[in-house]
Amino acid sequence: MLVMLFIWRWTQNQLGIEKPKEPKDEDDNKDEEEENKLDKEAENIPVLTIIYRVVSFCKFQWKWYILEIALFHIATGVRCVQPHYNAKLLSIFSNKEAILNFIATLTNHEAIFIYTIIVSIILYIVGIVLSGMESGISSYSSEIFKNRLRSHLFTSVLKQEIAFFDKHKTGDLISRVNWEVNSIRRATQVNKIFDEIVPLIYSLIFMSTISWRLTLANFVAMPFIAFCCELYNKKRQKFFWKTYRSSAKAMNVIEESISGIRTVKSFGCEEIECKRYHKHLLESSKLNKEKSIAYIIFRWVNDICDNLNYIFIVAYAIYLVMYGKILPEQLVEFWLYETSISRYLYNINYTLQTIQDGIMSARKVFSIIDREPKKIKSGTLKKPIDGKITFKDVCFTYPSRPNEKCLENLNFECQPGETIAFVGPSGVGKTTIIQLLKRFYDPDSGVVLVDDVPIDEYDSRFLHNSIALVAQEPILFDASINYNIKYGCDDWVTDKDVEEAAKQANIHDFILTTETGYNTLCGERGVALSGGQKQRIAIARALIRKPEILILDEATSALDAATEKDIQDTLHKISQNISVIIIAHRLSTVQRADTIFVLSDKKIVQAGSHKKLMQEVDGIYYNLVNKQILHEKEDTDEENYDENNNKND
Ligand SMILES: Nc1ncnc2c1ncn2[C@@H]1O[C@H](COP(=O)(O)OP(=O)(O)OP(=O)(O)O)[C@@H](O)[C@H]1O
Numbered sequence: 101m102l103v104m105l106f107i108w109r110w111t112q113n114q115l116g117i118e119k120p121k122e123p124k125d126e127d128d129n130k131d132e133e134e135e136n137k138l139d140k141e142a143e144n145i146p147v148l149t150i151i152y153r154v155v156s157f158c159k160f161q162w163k164w165y166i167l168e169i170a171l172f173h174i175a176t177g178v179r180c181v182q183p184h185y186n187a188k189l190l191s192i193f194s195n196k197e198a199i200l201n202f203i204a205t206l207t208n209h210e211a212i213f214i215y216t217i218i219v220s221i222i223l224y225i226v227g228i229v230l231s232g233m234e235s236g237i238s239s240y241s242s243e244i245f246k247n248r249l250r251s252h253l254f255t256s257v258l259k260q261e262i263a264f265f266d267k268h269k270t271g272d273l274i275s276r277v278n279w280e281v282n283s284i285r286r287a288t289q290v291n292k293i294f295d296e297i298v299p300l301i302y303s304l305i306f307m308s309t310i311s312w313r314l315t316l317a318n319f320v321a322m323p324f325i326a327f328c329c330e331l332y333n334k335k336r337q338k339f340f341w342k343t344y345r346s347s348a349k350a351m352n353v354i355e356e357s358i359s360g361i362r363t364v365k366s367f368g369c370e371e372i373e374c375k376r377y378h379k380h381l382l383e384s385s386k387l388n389k390e391k392s393i394a395y396i397i398f399r400w401v402n403d404i405c406d407n408l409n410y411i412f413i414v415a416y417a418i419y420l421v422m423y424g425k426i427l428p429e430q431l432v433e434f435w436l437y438e439t440s441i442s443r444y445l446y447n448i449n450y451t452l453q454t455i456q457d458g459i460m461s462a463r464k465v466f467s468i469i470d471r472e473p474k475k476i477k478s479g480t481l482k483k484p485i486d487g488k489i490t491f492k493d494v495c496f497t498y499p500s501r502p503n504e505k506c507l508e509n510l511n512f513e514c515q516p517g518e519t520i521a522f523v524g525p526s527g528v529g530k531t532t533i534i535q536l537l538k539r540f541y542d543p544d545s546g547v548v549l550v551d552d553v554p555i556d557e558y559d560s561r562f563l564h565n566s567i568a569l570v571a572q573e574p575i576l577f578d579a580s581i582n583y584n585i586k587y588g589c590d591d592w593v594t595d596k597d598v599e600e601a602a603k604q605a606n607i608h609d610f611i612l613t614t615e616t617g618y619n620t621l622c623g624e625r626g627v628a629l630s631g632g633q634k635q636r637i638a639i640a641r642a643l644i645r646k647p648e649i650l651i652l653d654e655a656t657s658a659l660d661a662a663t664e665k666d667i668q669d670t671l672h673k674i675s676q677n678i679s680v681i682i683i684a685h686r687l688s689t690v691q692r693a694d695t696i697f698v699l700s701d702k703k704i705v706q707a708g709s710h711k712k713l714m715q716e717v718d719g720i721y722y723n724l725v726n727k728q729i730l731h732e733k734e735d736t737d738e739e740n741y742d743e744n745n746n747k748n749d
Pocket residue numbers: 266498500501506525526527528529530531532533
């Protein structure tokens with residue numbers, strides 16, 4: 101009973117039923133606290149829920165699991181009978197007298213001898229073949245599981261609201277998709293534990309039929325070993341969280357440095373980035389060193405206990421043989437089983453640790469898979485849109501900066517087919533207005549309406565298709581120009597539409613000059629193209645959708661004056677039928693807008709056409725235009741001066 105209690109306690113601990121406490125890192129800043137909220141929630145998921153979730157992910161490849169379990173049991177059964185036949189052979193040759201006796205009567209024993217050898221060989225071969233097949237199937241089914249889990253996790257990550265990505269670092273998310281899923285996959289090979297438990301039980305049964313006293317002697321050191329395991333596993337759990345954090349930080353440095361390699365190189369910061377990465381690796385190595393020391397101590401204590409137990413069993417066995425309680429050949433058979441017992445126990449402990457790691461990883465993975473994206477209440481309305489946009493008393497604060505109001509009581513209207521523009525100093529909230537219209541965030545108060553209907557009543561996909569955005573920093577995917585223009589609507593647009601959109605965006609001629617035309621690859625994030633080319637492809641990507649509302653957020657900032665004028669003419673033609681919102685610092689870009697809204701101090705302070713605003717000589721717009729004209733004049737004067745000087749030289 102006592103032993104059972106210890107085993108139960110030990111298993112509980114091994115499986116992490118006692119929730120691991122995340123150690124408090126003194127260096128943690130506020131951002132990390134915010135980011136770790138999810139992990140803290142994850143820690144509270146009961147272990148049985150986690151096991152249930154993992155099992156429900158496994159169940160769809162149940163056929164593989166059943167085959168694997170069947171093969172496993174046959175292979176284990178075969179392996180368990182082997183020592184019996186080996187012992188039979190050994191007992192024949194156990195001493196000189198027995199060998200001479202056997203040779204003298206060889207003809208009598210020949211059949212038994214050959215039979216035993218043949219059975220032994222067959223058992224070995226069957227055991228090897230079945231074990232191999234079982235391992236292969238197990239690894240195959242766990243790979244299927246891993247991919248399925250990764251795919252679910254990735255889908256869940258993409259479903260999250262934009263605010264989620266403001267708080268969670270890319271490195272952490274990538275680490276969950278790779279590292280944590282792998283750790284769960286290892287834990288799902290739970291049959292590995294049966295690989296040890298079943299033969300252990302079989303061996304114990306065989307051993308107790310030989311001598312129940314000797315079999316019981318195996319359990320003498322069990323309580324102490326269980327106690328050591330418990331101490332060691334507590335230590336391991338502490339290390340798990342710390343190692344996870346430092347690996348996620350290291351992953352983040354890799355992601356940031358590689359995606360921003362041009363910035364890193366242009367500032368000559370390669371060494372700084374290497375040092376930053378190295379710092380996190382050192383942190384991780386330090387933790388691993390401590391972990392290894394803890395492991396060494398655990399192994400020492402474990403092995404000492406094991407050996408002492410062994411010595412005790414040997415002494416006890418000699419005693420039993422001496423007093424005729426068991427026969428020498430029985431002892432040989434017993435010993436063949438005995439040698440495997442400690443190996444089984446060690447492997448069980450190792451597998452339980454893997455399962456424990458898997459459970460901790462599963463907490464991290466399922467906390468995201470099960471996370472309901474906040475506030476993304478999507479309606480079902482799909483009625484065609486005319487393009488009227490209304491912002492009514494909209495107030496907004498970014499969730500990651502809850503103490504800084506970004507927009508206050510914003511009110512404006514855009515009639516269908518109108519072009520409106522937002523201008524104002526940098527950081528005043530122009531892009532934020534667009535983010536609210538695209539429902540990347542929901543306002544704290546007030547309402548955003550499209551055609552007098554609150555935008556959360558529209559089907560989210562329908563709304564995104566009706567409102568096309570050309571963002572400030574267009575992101576192109578590492579695929580062909582054709583793919584990038586068609587992105588998201590390749591099931592309803594043709595190659596002719598792609599060409600048409602490219603012509604409207606003034607990029608068609610450039611595409612024709614490339615060797616592979618529309619199949620030219622854009623490179624990761626569009627690195628193989630110039631800023632202006634990227635912007636024009638992004639404009640084509642927006643135009644091909646034939647949206648009812650088109651948003652251009654600094655969409656032509658990287659273009660030369662002539663190209664910008666061509667695109668503006670095209671957009672002007674298109675904008676007769678659709679609503680257009682333009683955000684631009686270059687005021688010449690917004691001059692044609694029906695209404696220009698000037699933002700300052702979180703709200704709209706001026707509104708009207710360019711002509712009207714230019715009449716308000718005390719207004720911000722008038723000043724902005726004058727400053728820009730003056731600036732452009734200074735630039736032209738400087739250029740003329742340089743040119744004259746060059747001529748005189
Ligand atoms: N994801 C975010 N989380 C927290 N704060 C943000 C976030 N995005 C923007 N901000 C802050 O909100 C404010 C408004 O930003 P926004 O990008 O709307 O300005 P903008 O007027 O478009 O600026 P610019 O003309 O330079 O593009 C800024 O102070 C900015 O720092």
